[in-house]
Amino acid sequence: MASLRSGAGRSDRPSFWLAARFAARELRGGLSGFVIFVACIAIGVAAIASVGATTRAITEGLSAEGATIVGGDLSFRLVQRPLDAKERGFLQTFGEVSEIASLRAMARIPDGQPNAGNSALVDVKAVDGAYPLKGTMLLDGGGTLVEALRHRGESYGIVVDPLLLARLDLAAGDMITIGKASFRIADTIAKEPDRVGTGIDFGPRVMMSRQALDATGLIQPGSLVRYSARLELPGTVSDEAVHAVEDKAKEAFPEAGWRIQTRDNATRGFDRDVGRFAQFLTLVGLTALLVGGVGVTNAVKTFLDRKRDEIATMKALGAPGGFVVAIYLMQILAITLVGVAIGLVLGAIAPFAGGGFIANTLKLPIVFGFYPLELALAALYGLLTAVAFALLTLGRAHDLPVSALFRDRVAPGRAWPRTVYLVATLAVALSLAGLAILLAYDRRVAGVFVAASAGAFLLLYVVAQGVMTLARRAPSPRSTGLRLAVRNIHRPGGLTVSVILSLGLGLALLVTLALIDGNLRRQLTEAIPERAPAFFFLDIQSTEAAAFDALVKSTVPDVTIERVPMMRGRITALKGVSTTKIEPPADARWALEGDRGITYSDTLPKASTLADGKWWPADYSGEPLVSFEDELAKALDLKIGDTVTVNVFGREVTAKIANTRHVDWDSLSINFVMVFSPNTFAGAPHSELATTTFPKGASEADETRLMKAVVADMPTVTVVRVKEVLDAVNSIMRQLALAVRAAASIALVSSVLVLAGALAAGHRQRIYDAVILKTFGASRGRILAAYGAEYLLLGLAAAVFGVIAGSLAAFGVLEGMMRIDMVFEPVVAVGAALVALVLTIGLGLLGSWRILGKKAAPVLRNL
Template identity: 50%
Template structure:
């Protein structure tokens, strides 16, 4: 024990302020002895704070980068987007009166190897994402290719052929060289360069095929732009700046968007500004940040259990020191201040380490993954996000350490003489209980207040502490069962069972740490497996093998005959299709609708719509009646039930959709459920046929092969279709699912990395719990060895003990993880089916069992080599 003057510990001999300074000085001097016993404490605090600070700083960096690069990504200050039609002459004139206007057209099509290519077989085809640009492209930023020529020269017409630049993926698939020709629609193009980057890529969303950039004059020659074709026209408006070429101020942008709505109320265009260039990407950042923040908080709170164990171990080791101080006149309050000061000093070190690591994370991400992030990621140090880690770290430390520290207040002087053989339990005083409760409530309030989704944060808090209570109950149940288990004839097993229920047993701590970690691992593993299963595996015989888009009315009979001849065994379905945007429900504009989270996507752009005389296949009528086949009255509409509920739409309400620049109002006649899992032709909105009489539209079709491996037949059909119908877009579902799965793999990588933080915290807590019980283990080992126990017998008892605890906890962790993952998959993600992966769960349980045994042995094997003499002299 560090020396301390009698005046310091003698009650009332010093003024309160001097006494406090003396106690704090003593605490600081006492820590000069090193960090023994505080390593796990520091690791738990540092890991949680690093997770919080790192996640928040990375999210802020992404959001700020998106805002800073908004004008470049959008291609201007404001973008007006139209589907299936170009801007009218009046609309275009008005836009040009506001500033400089550039335009692009985007659509999907099939690219084919031109006849006569020497390196690849004729007829090879691929789905591509076309971007047709005007002569001003790019108005902001630069396009990067592997050519030194400017983009305008690469796309220009030379002789009888226009040029294109394309993603490397298309070059690789077709083995293209500069000067090779490929066909898109009815036109041939010359491949002139590989596309490296485009400044406005993020604004186009996720593509299902390689990007191909061409001139707008070239798009006209393809024959792809027909009435009703799914082509999107985007008009980028750059407003004049105030001075010196500066960008226009935000009020000027707001003024233009408001004027556009007033002058063209039925235009139906989607308006985006440089401040919300990619709402979906921003929302994904927020959702992912919310998840990562919860994982970080999980690490912090799970680490809090490690903090409690470490502080409890610290108090246990210092009992003799505290008893000595009391014998010299120190009060219980003095002991509390000294212990709290030492813990807070250690916490400050851990928080500082965590903050430094968290602040470094954005810079590490920028260096390692900057090339694959879709915006130029700008790492920086953000004071607010840093402060949040500090607040969480301090509150967590206090919430989990005030209890053990408060019990130090009543350490008796007799601990000097009898503590090794007669440990006295001390009840927590009311004042410390109130302090601990207040800080815990403040921590909960802080988590909820700083969360972007307070409802989710509240559910998280309830679930986390509910899980801790359940694990406490599981630990109590294991102790009760062990206490009532008949005595075994096997000495090692009998010792193991006794260790589980003896006073001061580690059962509760081990079950809590291992159970939380395993439940989290099982939950995330099951969610990941279910998402991948539904992405990669459709329903055989029900999930379409192909989608065919942009089928013109005049092509429909010939198209049907072609499929019947080339795929007689396939099930064919064809429906009319248009694109429309929900603009109003009754008297409420779409932007003012307070939609539920699972239905908000319907308001975020245009949707596919159709009409039908009968209930579509894959749909089930739930409310209302379907219209007669010969219905001629006012327009009616059928809406998917869950979407209607999420938007607050009921039978008899009126919705207004904008189609081809015209607002169409229809009365809600019925609601239906849709089996989205089949991935077939399903629509949120289905109208009565008379609603769009005479409106130009195309058809959407599917071809579904029966069960079995149909890869060869699908590839052959794709080749024949692209040759016979060059303007029809063929989407092979398997390739699309593979592209989506690739994106999911990247997200899953980040999720697993974040989850590893929480699992690391759980392992630290487990190690800390085992370390906290070392003193009791030492004296158990000494007594047993004195009575004749061998090292082998003691090791056998330890293996039995930790195997029993690991197995019992694994059962709970797997069950809890299964229930949690089922709830998330079916109730939050709204996937149609949940499948429990027994293999993954069994592997997780086995890992938990092995970890518990190995850590248990690692923490006690050194104890078994202790000589009894030295410890017996202390008894």
């Protein structure tokens, strides 16, 4: 006893090192009983570590490819106009310049070839002889790009994405028509260095020379062409030197309207998108870790239940409660480190195993490597979770006397631990929450997640207590087995709280993600196509507008045509303040970072309703006015009377906000963020944008006939089929949903492990119950039926909560954040309920069957 009290005889309390020696001695017995504990921690840590390591691998790849993505040290992007002579001469004083032009067009099989008249939307990229300044262009045939694009005979050469050959059943060497020119397919593209992160492909890539583009006739006044001038500075230059050139360009041409991108900020948009997606997966991984935390609690309970004799002995010998807690906390931390280590190994290899798939899906580069910071963060999450969920259970053993420890075998106590353990648990939990919020890309979303998780745990606990109260107050059933099941649900130390906490949270997450995924798919495949037009027609010249209408009506008489003027412009100032000095909220940043489609109209556009202000009269001729989309206006703090400056064709235009509009974007009717009064752009060159909507009952053959007619008679008009665009979006969503489902599956696996742990935690009490019941004559079948009824009721309670909580969470995301009408899917609810029932009944009966095989005599002798 002296050694327990003084350790080395220098203190009245046992030393830390003595507690460590006791902990190490007990750990020699291995991890018996802690397999589920280790698995829960390992799975959660692995999920977070894999997301962090994969994200870092992609962002490192983006950083390494910055100059290649930009196409040089700097890129100067313009819309609807190329560099003028002064701008080009200015840039050439700093280094080599390469200019490209990009636009969408229709590629058509010419007459005389098989499948003549068939066409496809393509993404045309016209390059000069200096392309590419950075990176390497590779062709499948092994030749050079300059040689492939050379003019031979009567046609220019082009190189194409292999997808175009498959789509139109063509081969290298065949002819194809783009605009008013015919081209020879010289080769296919193996690698295009600056195509990183292009996102959704609306059409295969076609590359041609700048001279060939002029021959197509596609470039007309107002055509939607994007120009990019890339600048490569001589030698090895620093980022400071690059930014010095950027500053000089802004000073020399303040109203150029170009968007300047440097090699070190080439990935800002990509980083943001990757960061948001990674944050979402990390939060799902944290959910798995929190679900696993319930498993930690169950494992610690089971562990202490097995150590009652040792604890009683130490306390009988005078060991302080803190000394006992210290011994077992050290053991818990040591076992946690095993789970963390396993999770880190799995997380470290994740980028090598699945990172390439994600990177290829998003067309992003990836740098495989070992990223200790991300792994350390995952380890910290795992340690904090384990400590947070273990402390309260360990703290309960601090003040329990020896008699209470023995009495707990048959009548588990409910005493709360000392205040110090409550405070320590709260401090660790707050640290975990603070870490999740502080390191999140979007702290508001992370804060909502933390609050929702805390609310879910609290609500689950309330649900569990409510189930126990209902069971306690319910009339006693006549059936002995059912009566036993009901009493097991509300007795002290039962499974109710553990089962509902673990399974309820996992099912709620599964239902939430399933409903969001299902509703997004419904929106893309049913709701939007039902109201959307069949085609968008771009680059209709104003002089051809009447001919276009007549062609459409003569081809498909019942079609509805909607046509508006269209230009492209970039917002350069709000309320007189340059956008370079404005830090917009995250959900509005997109509006200021690129060029926007703009139009003018004397009437309120279709699918729009006024939110504030008045529309201008049809004959308005005063100062320029603009109508702004209401939600974006609020995000940018714009009100009626504020000014907006846009750069169109290199000219700054400032207009006053006359009104704001609610826009139904889901209708896919022609609409714009900004609609100007007609006098704003009087005389400015522009093209027309049109949509065609077919009546109900129209066939795909009608759509194909119209598309062929327009492409044949108006080769410079670009036809975008809405169905194909939605299919492309849906394809990307399907691939990204795999990662989301994988993360949700991890949370469900954690729930299953925790459920198994909860059943194991009550193993000893179940043995006593079964033995006593068998002693009084209960058959094995009757006992099994009673346990089955108990598990059925608990699984049903967890399923009801999971469906309700998951549906509410999905409603909040879809209706509140995405502005999508939610449709409840009964299949999801039924599926979740079946999952809950199968897991609880299956695992419960599996464990009970082993219990029923125990001999009565040894158990009764040890009571």
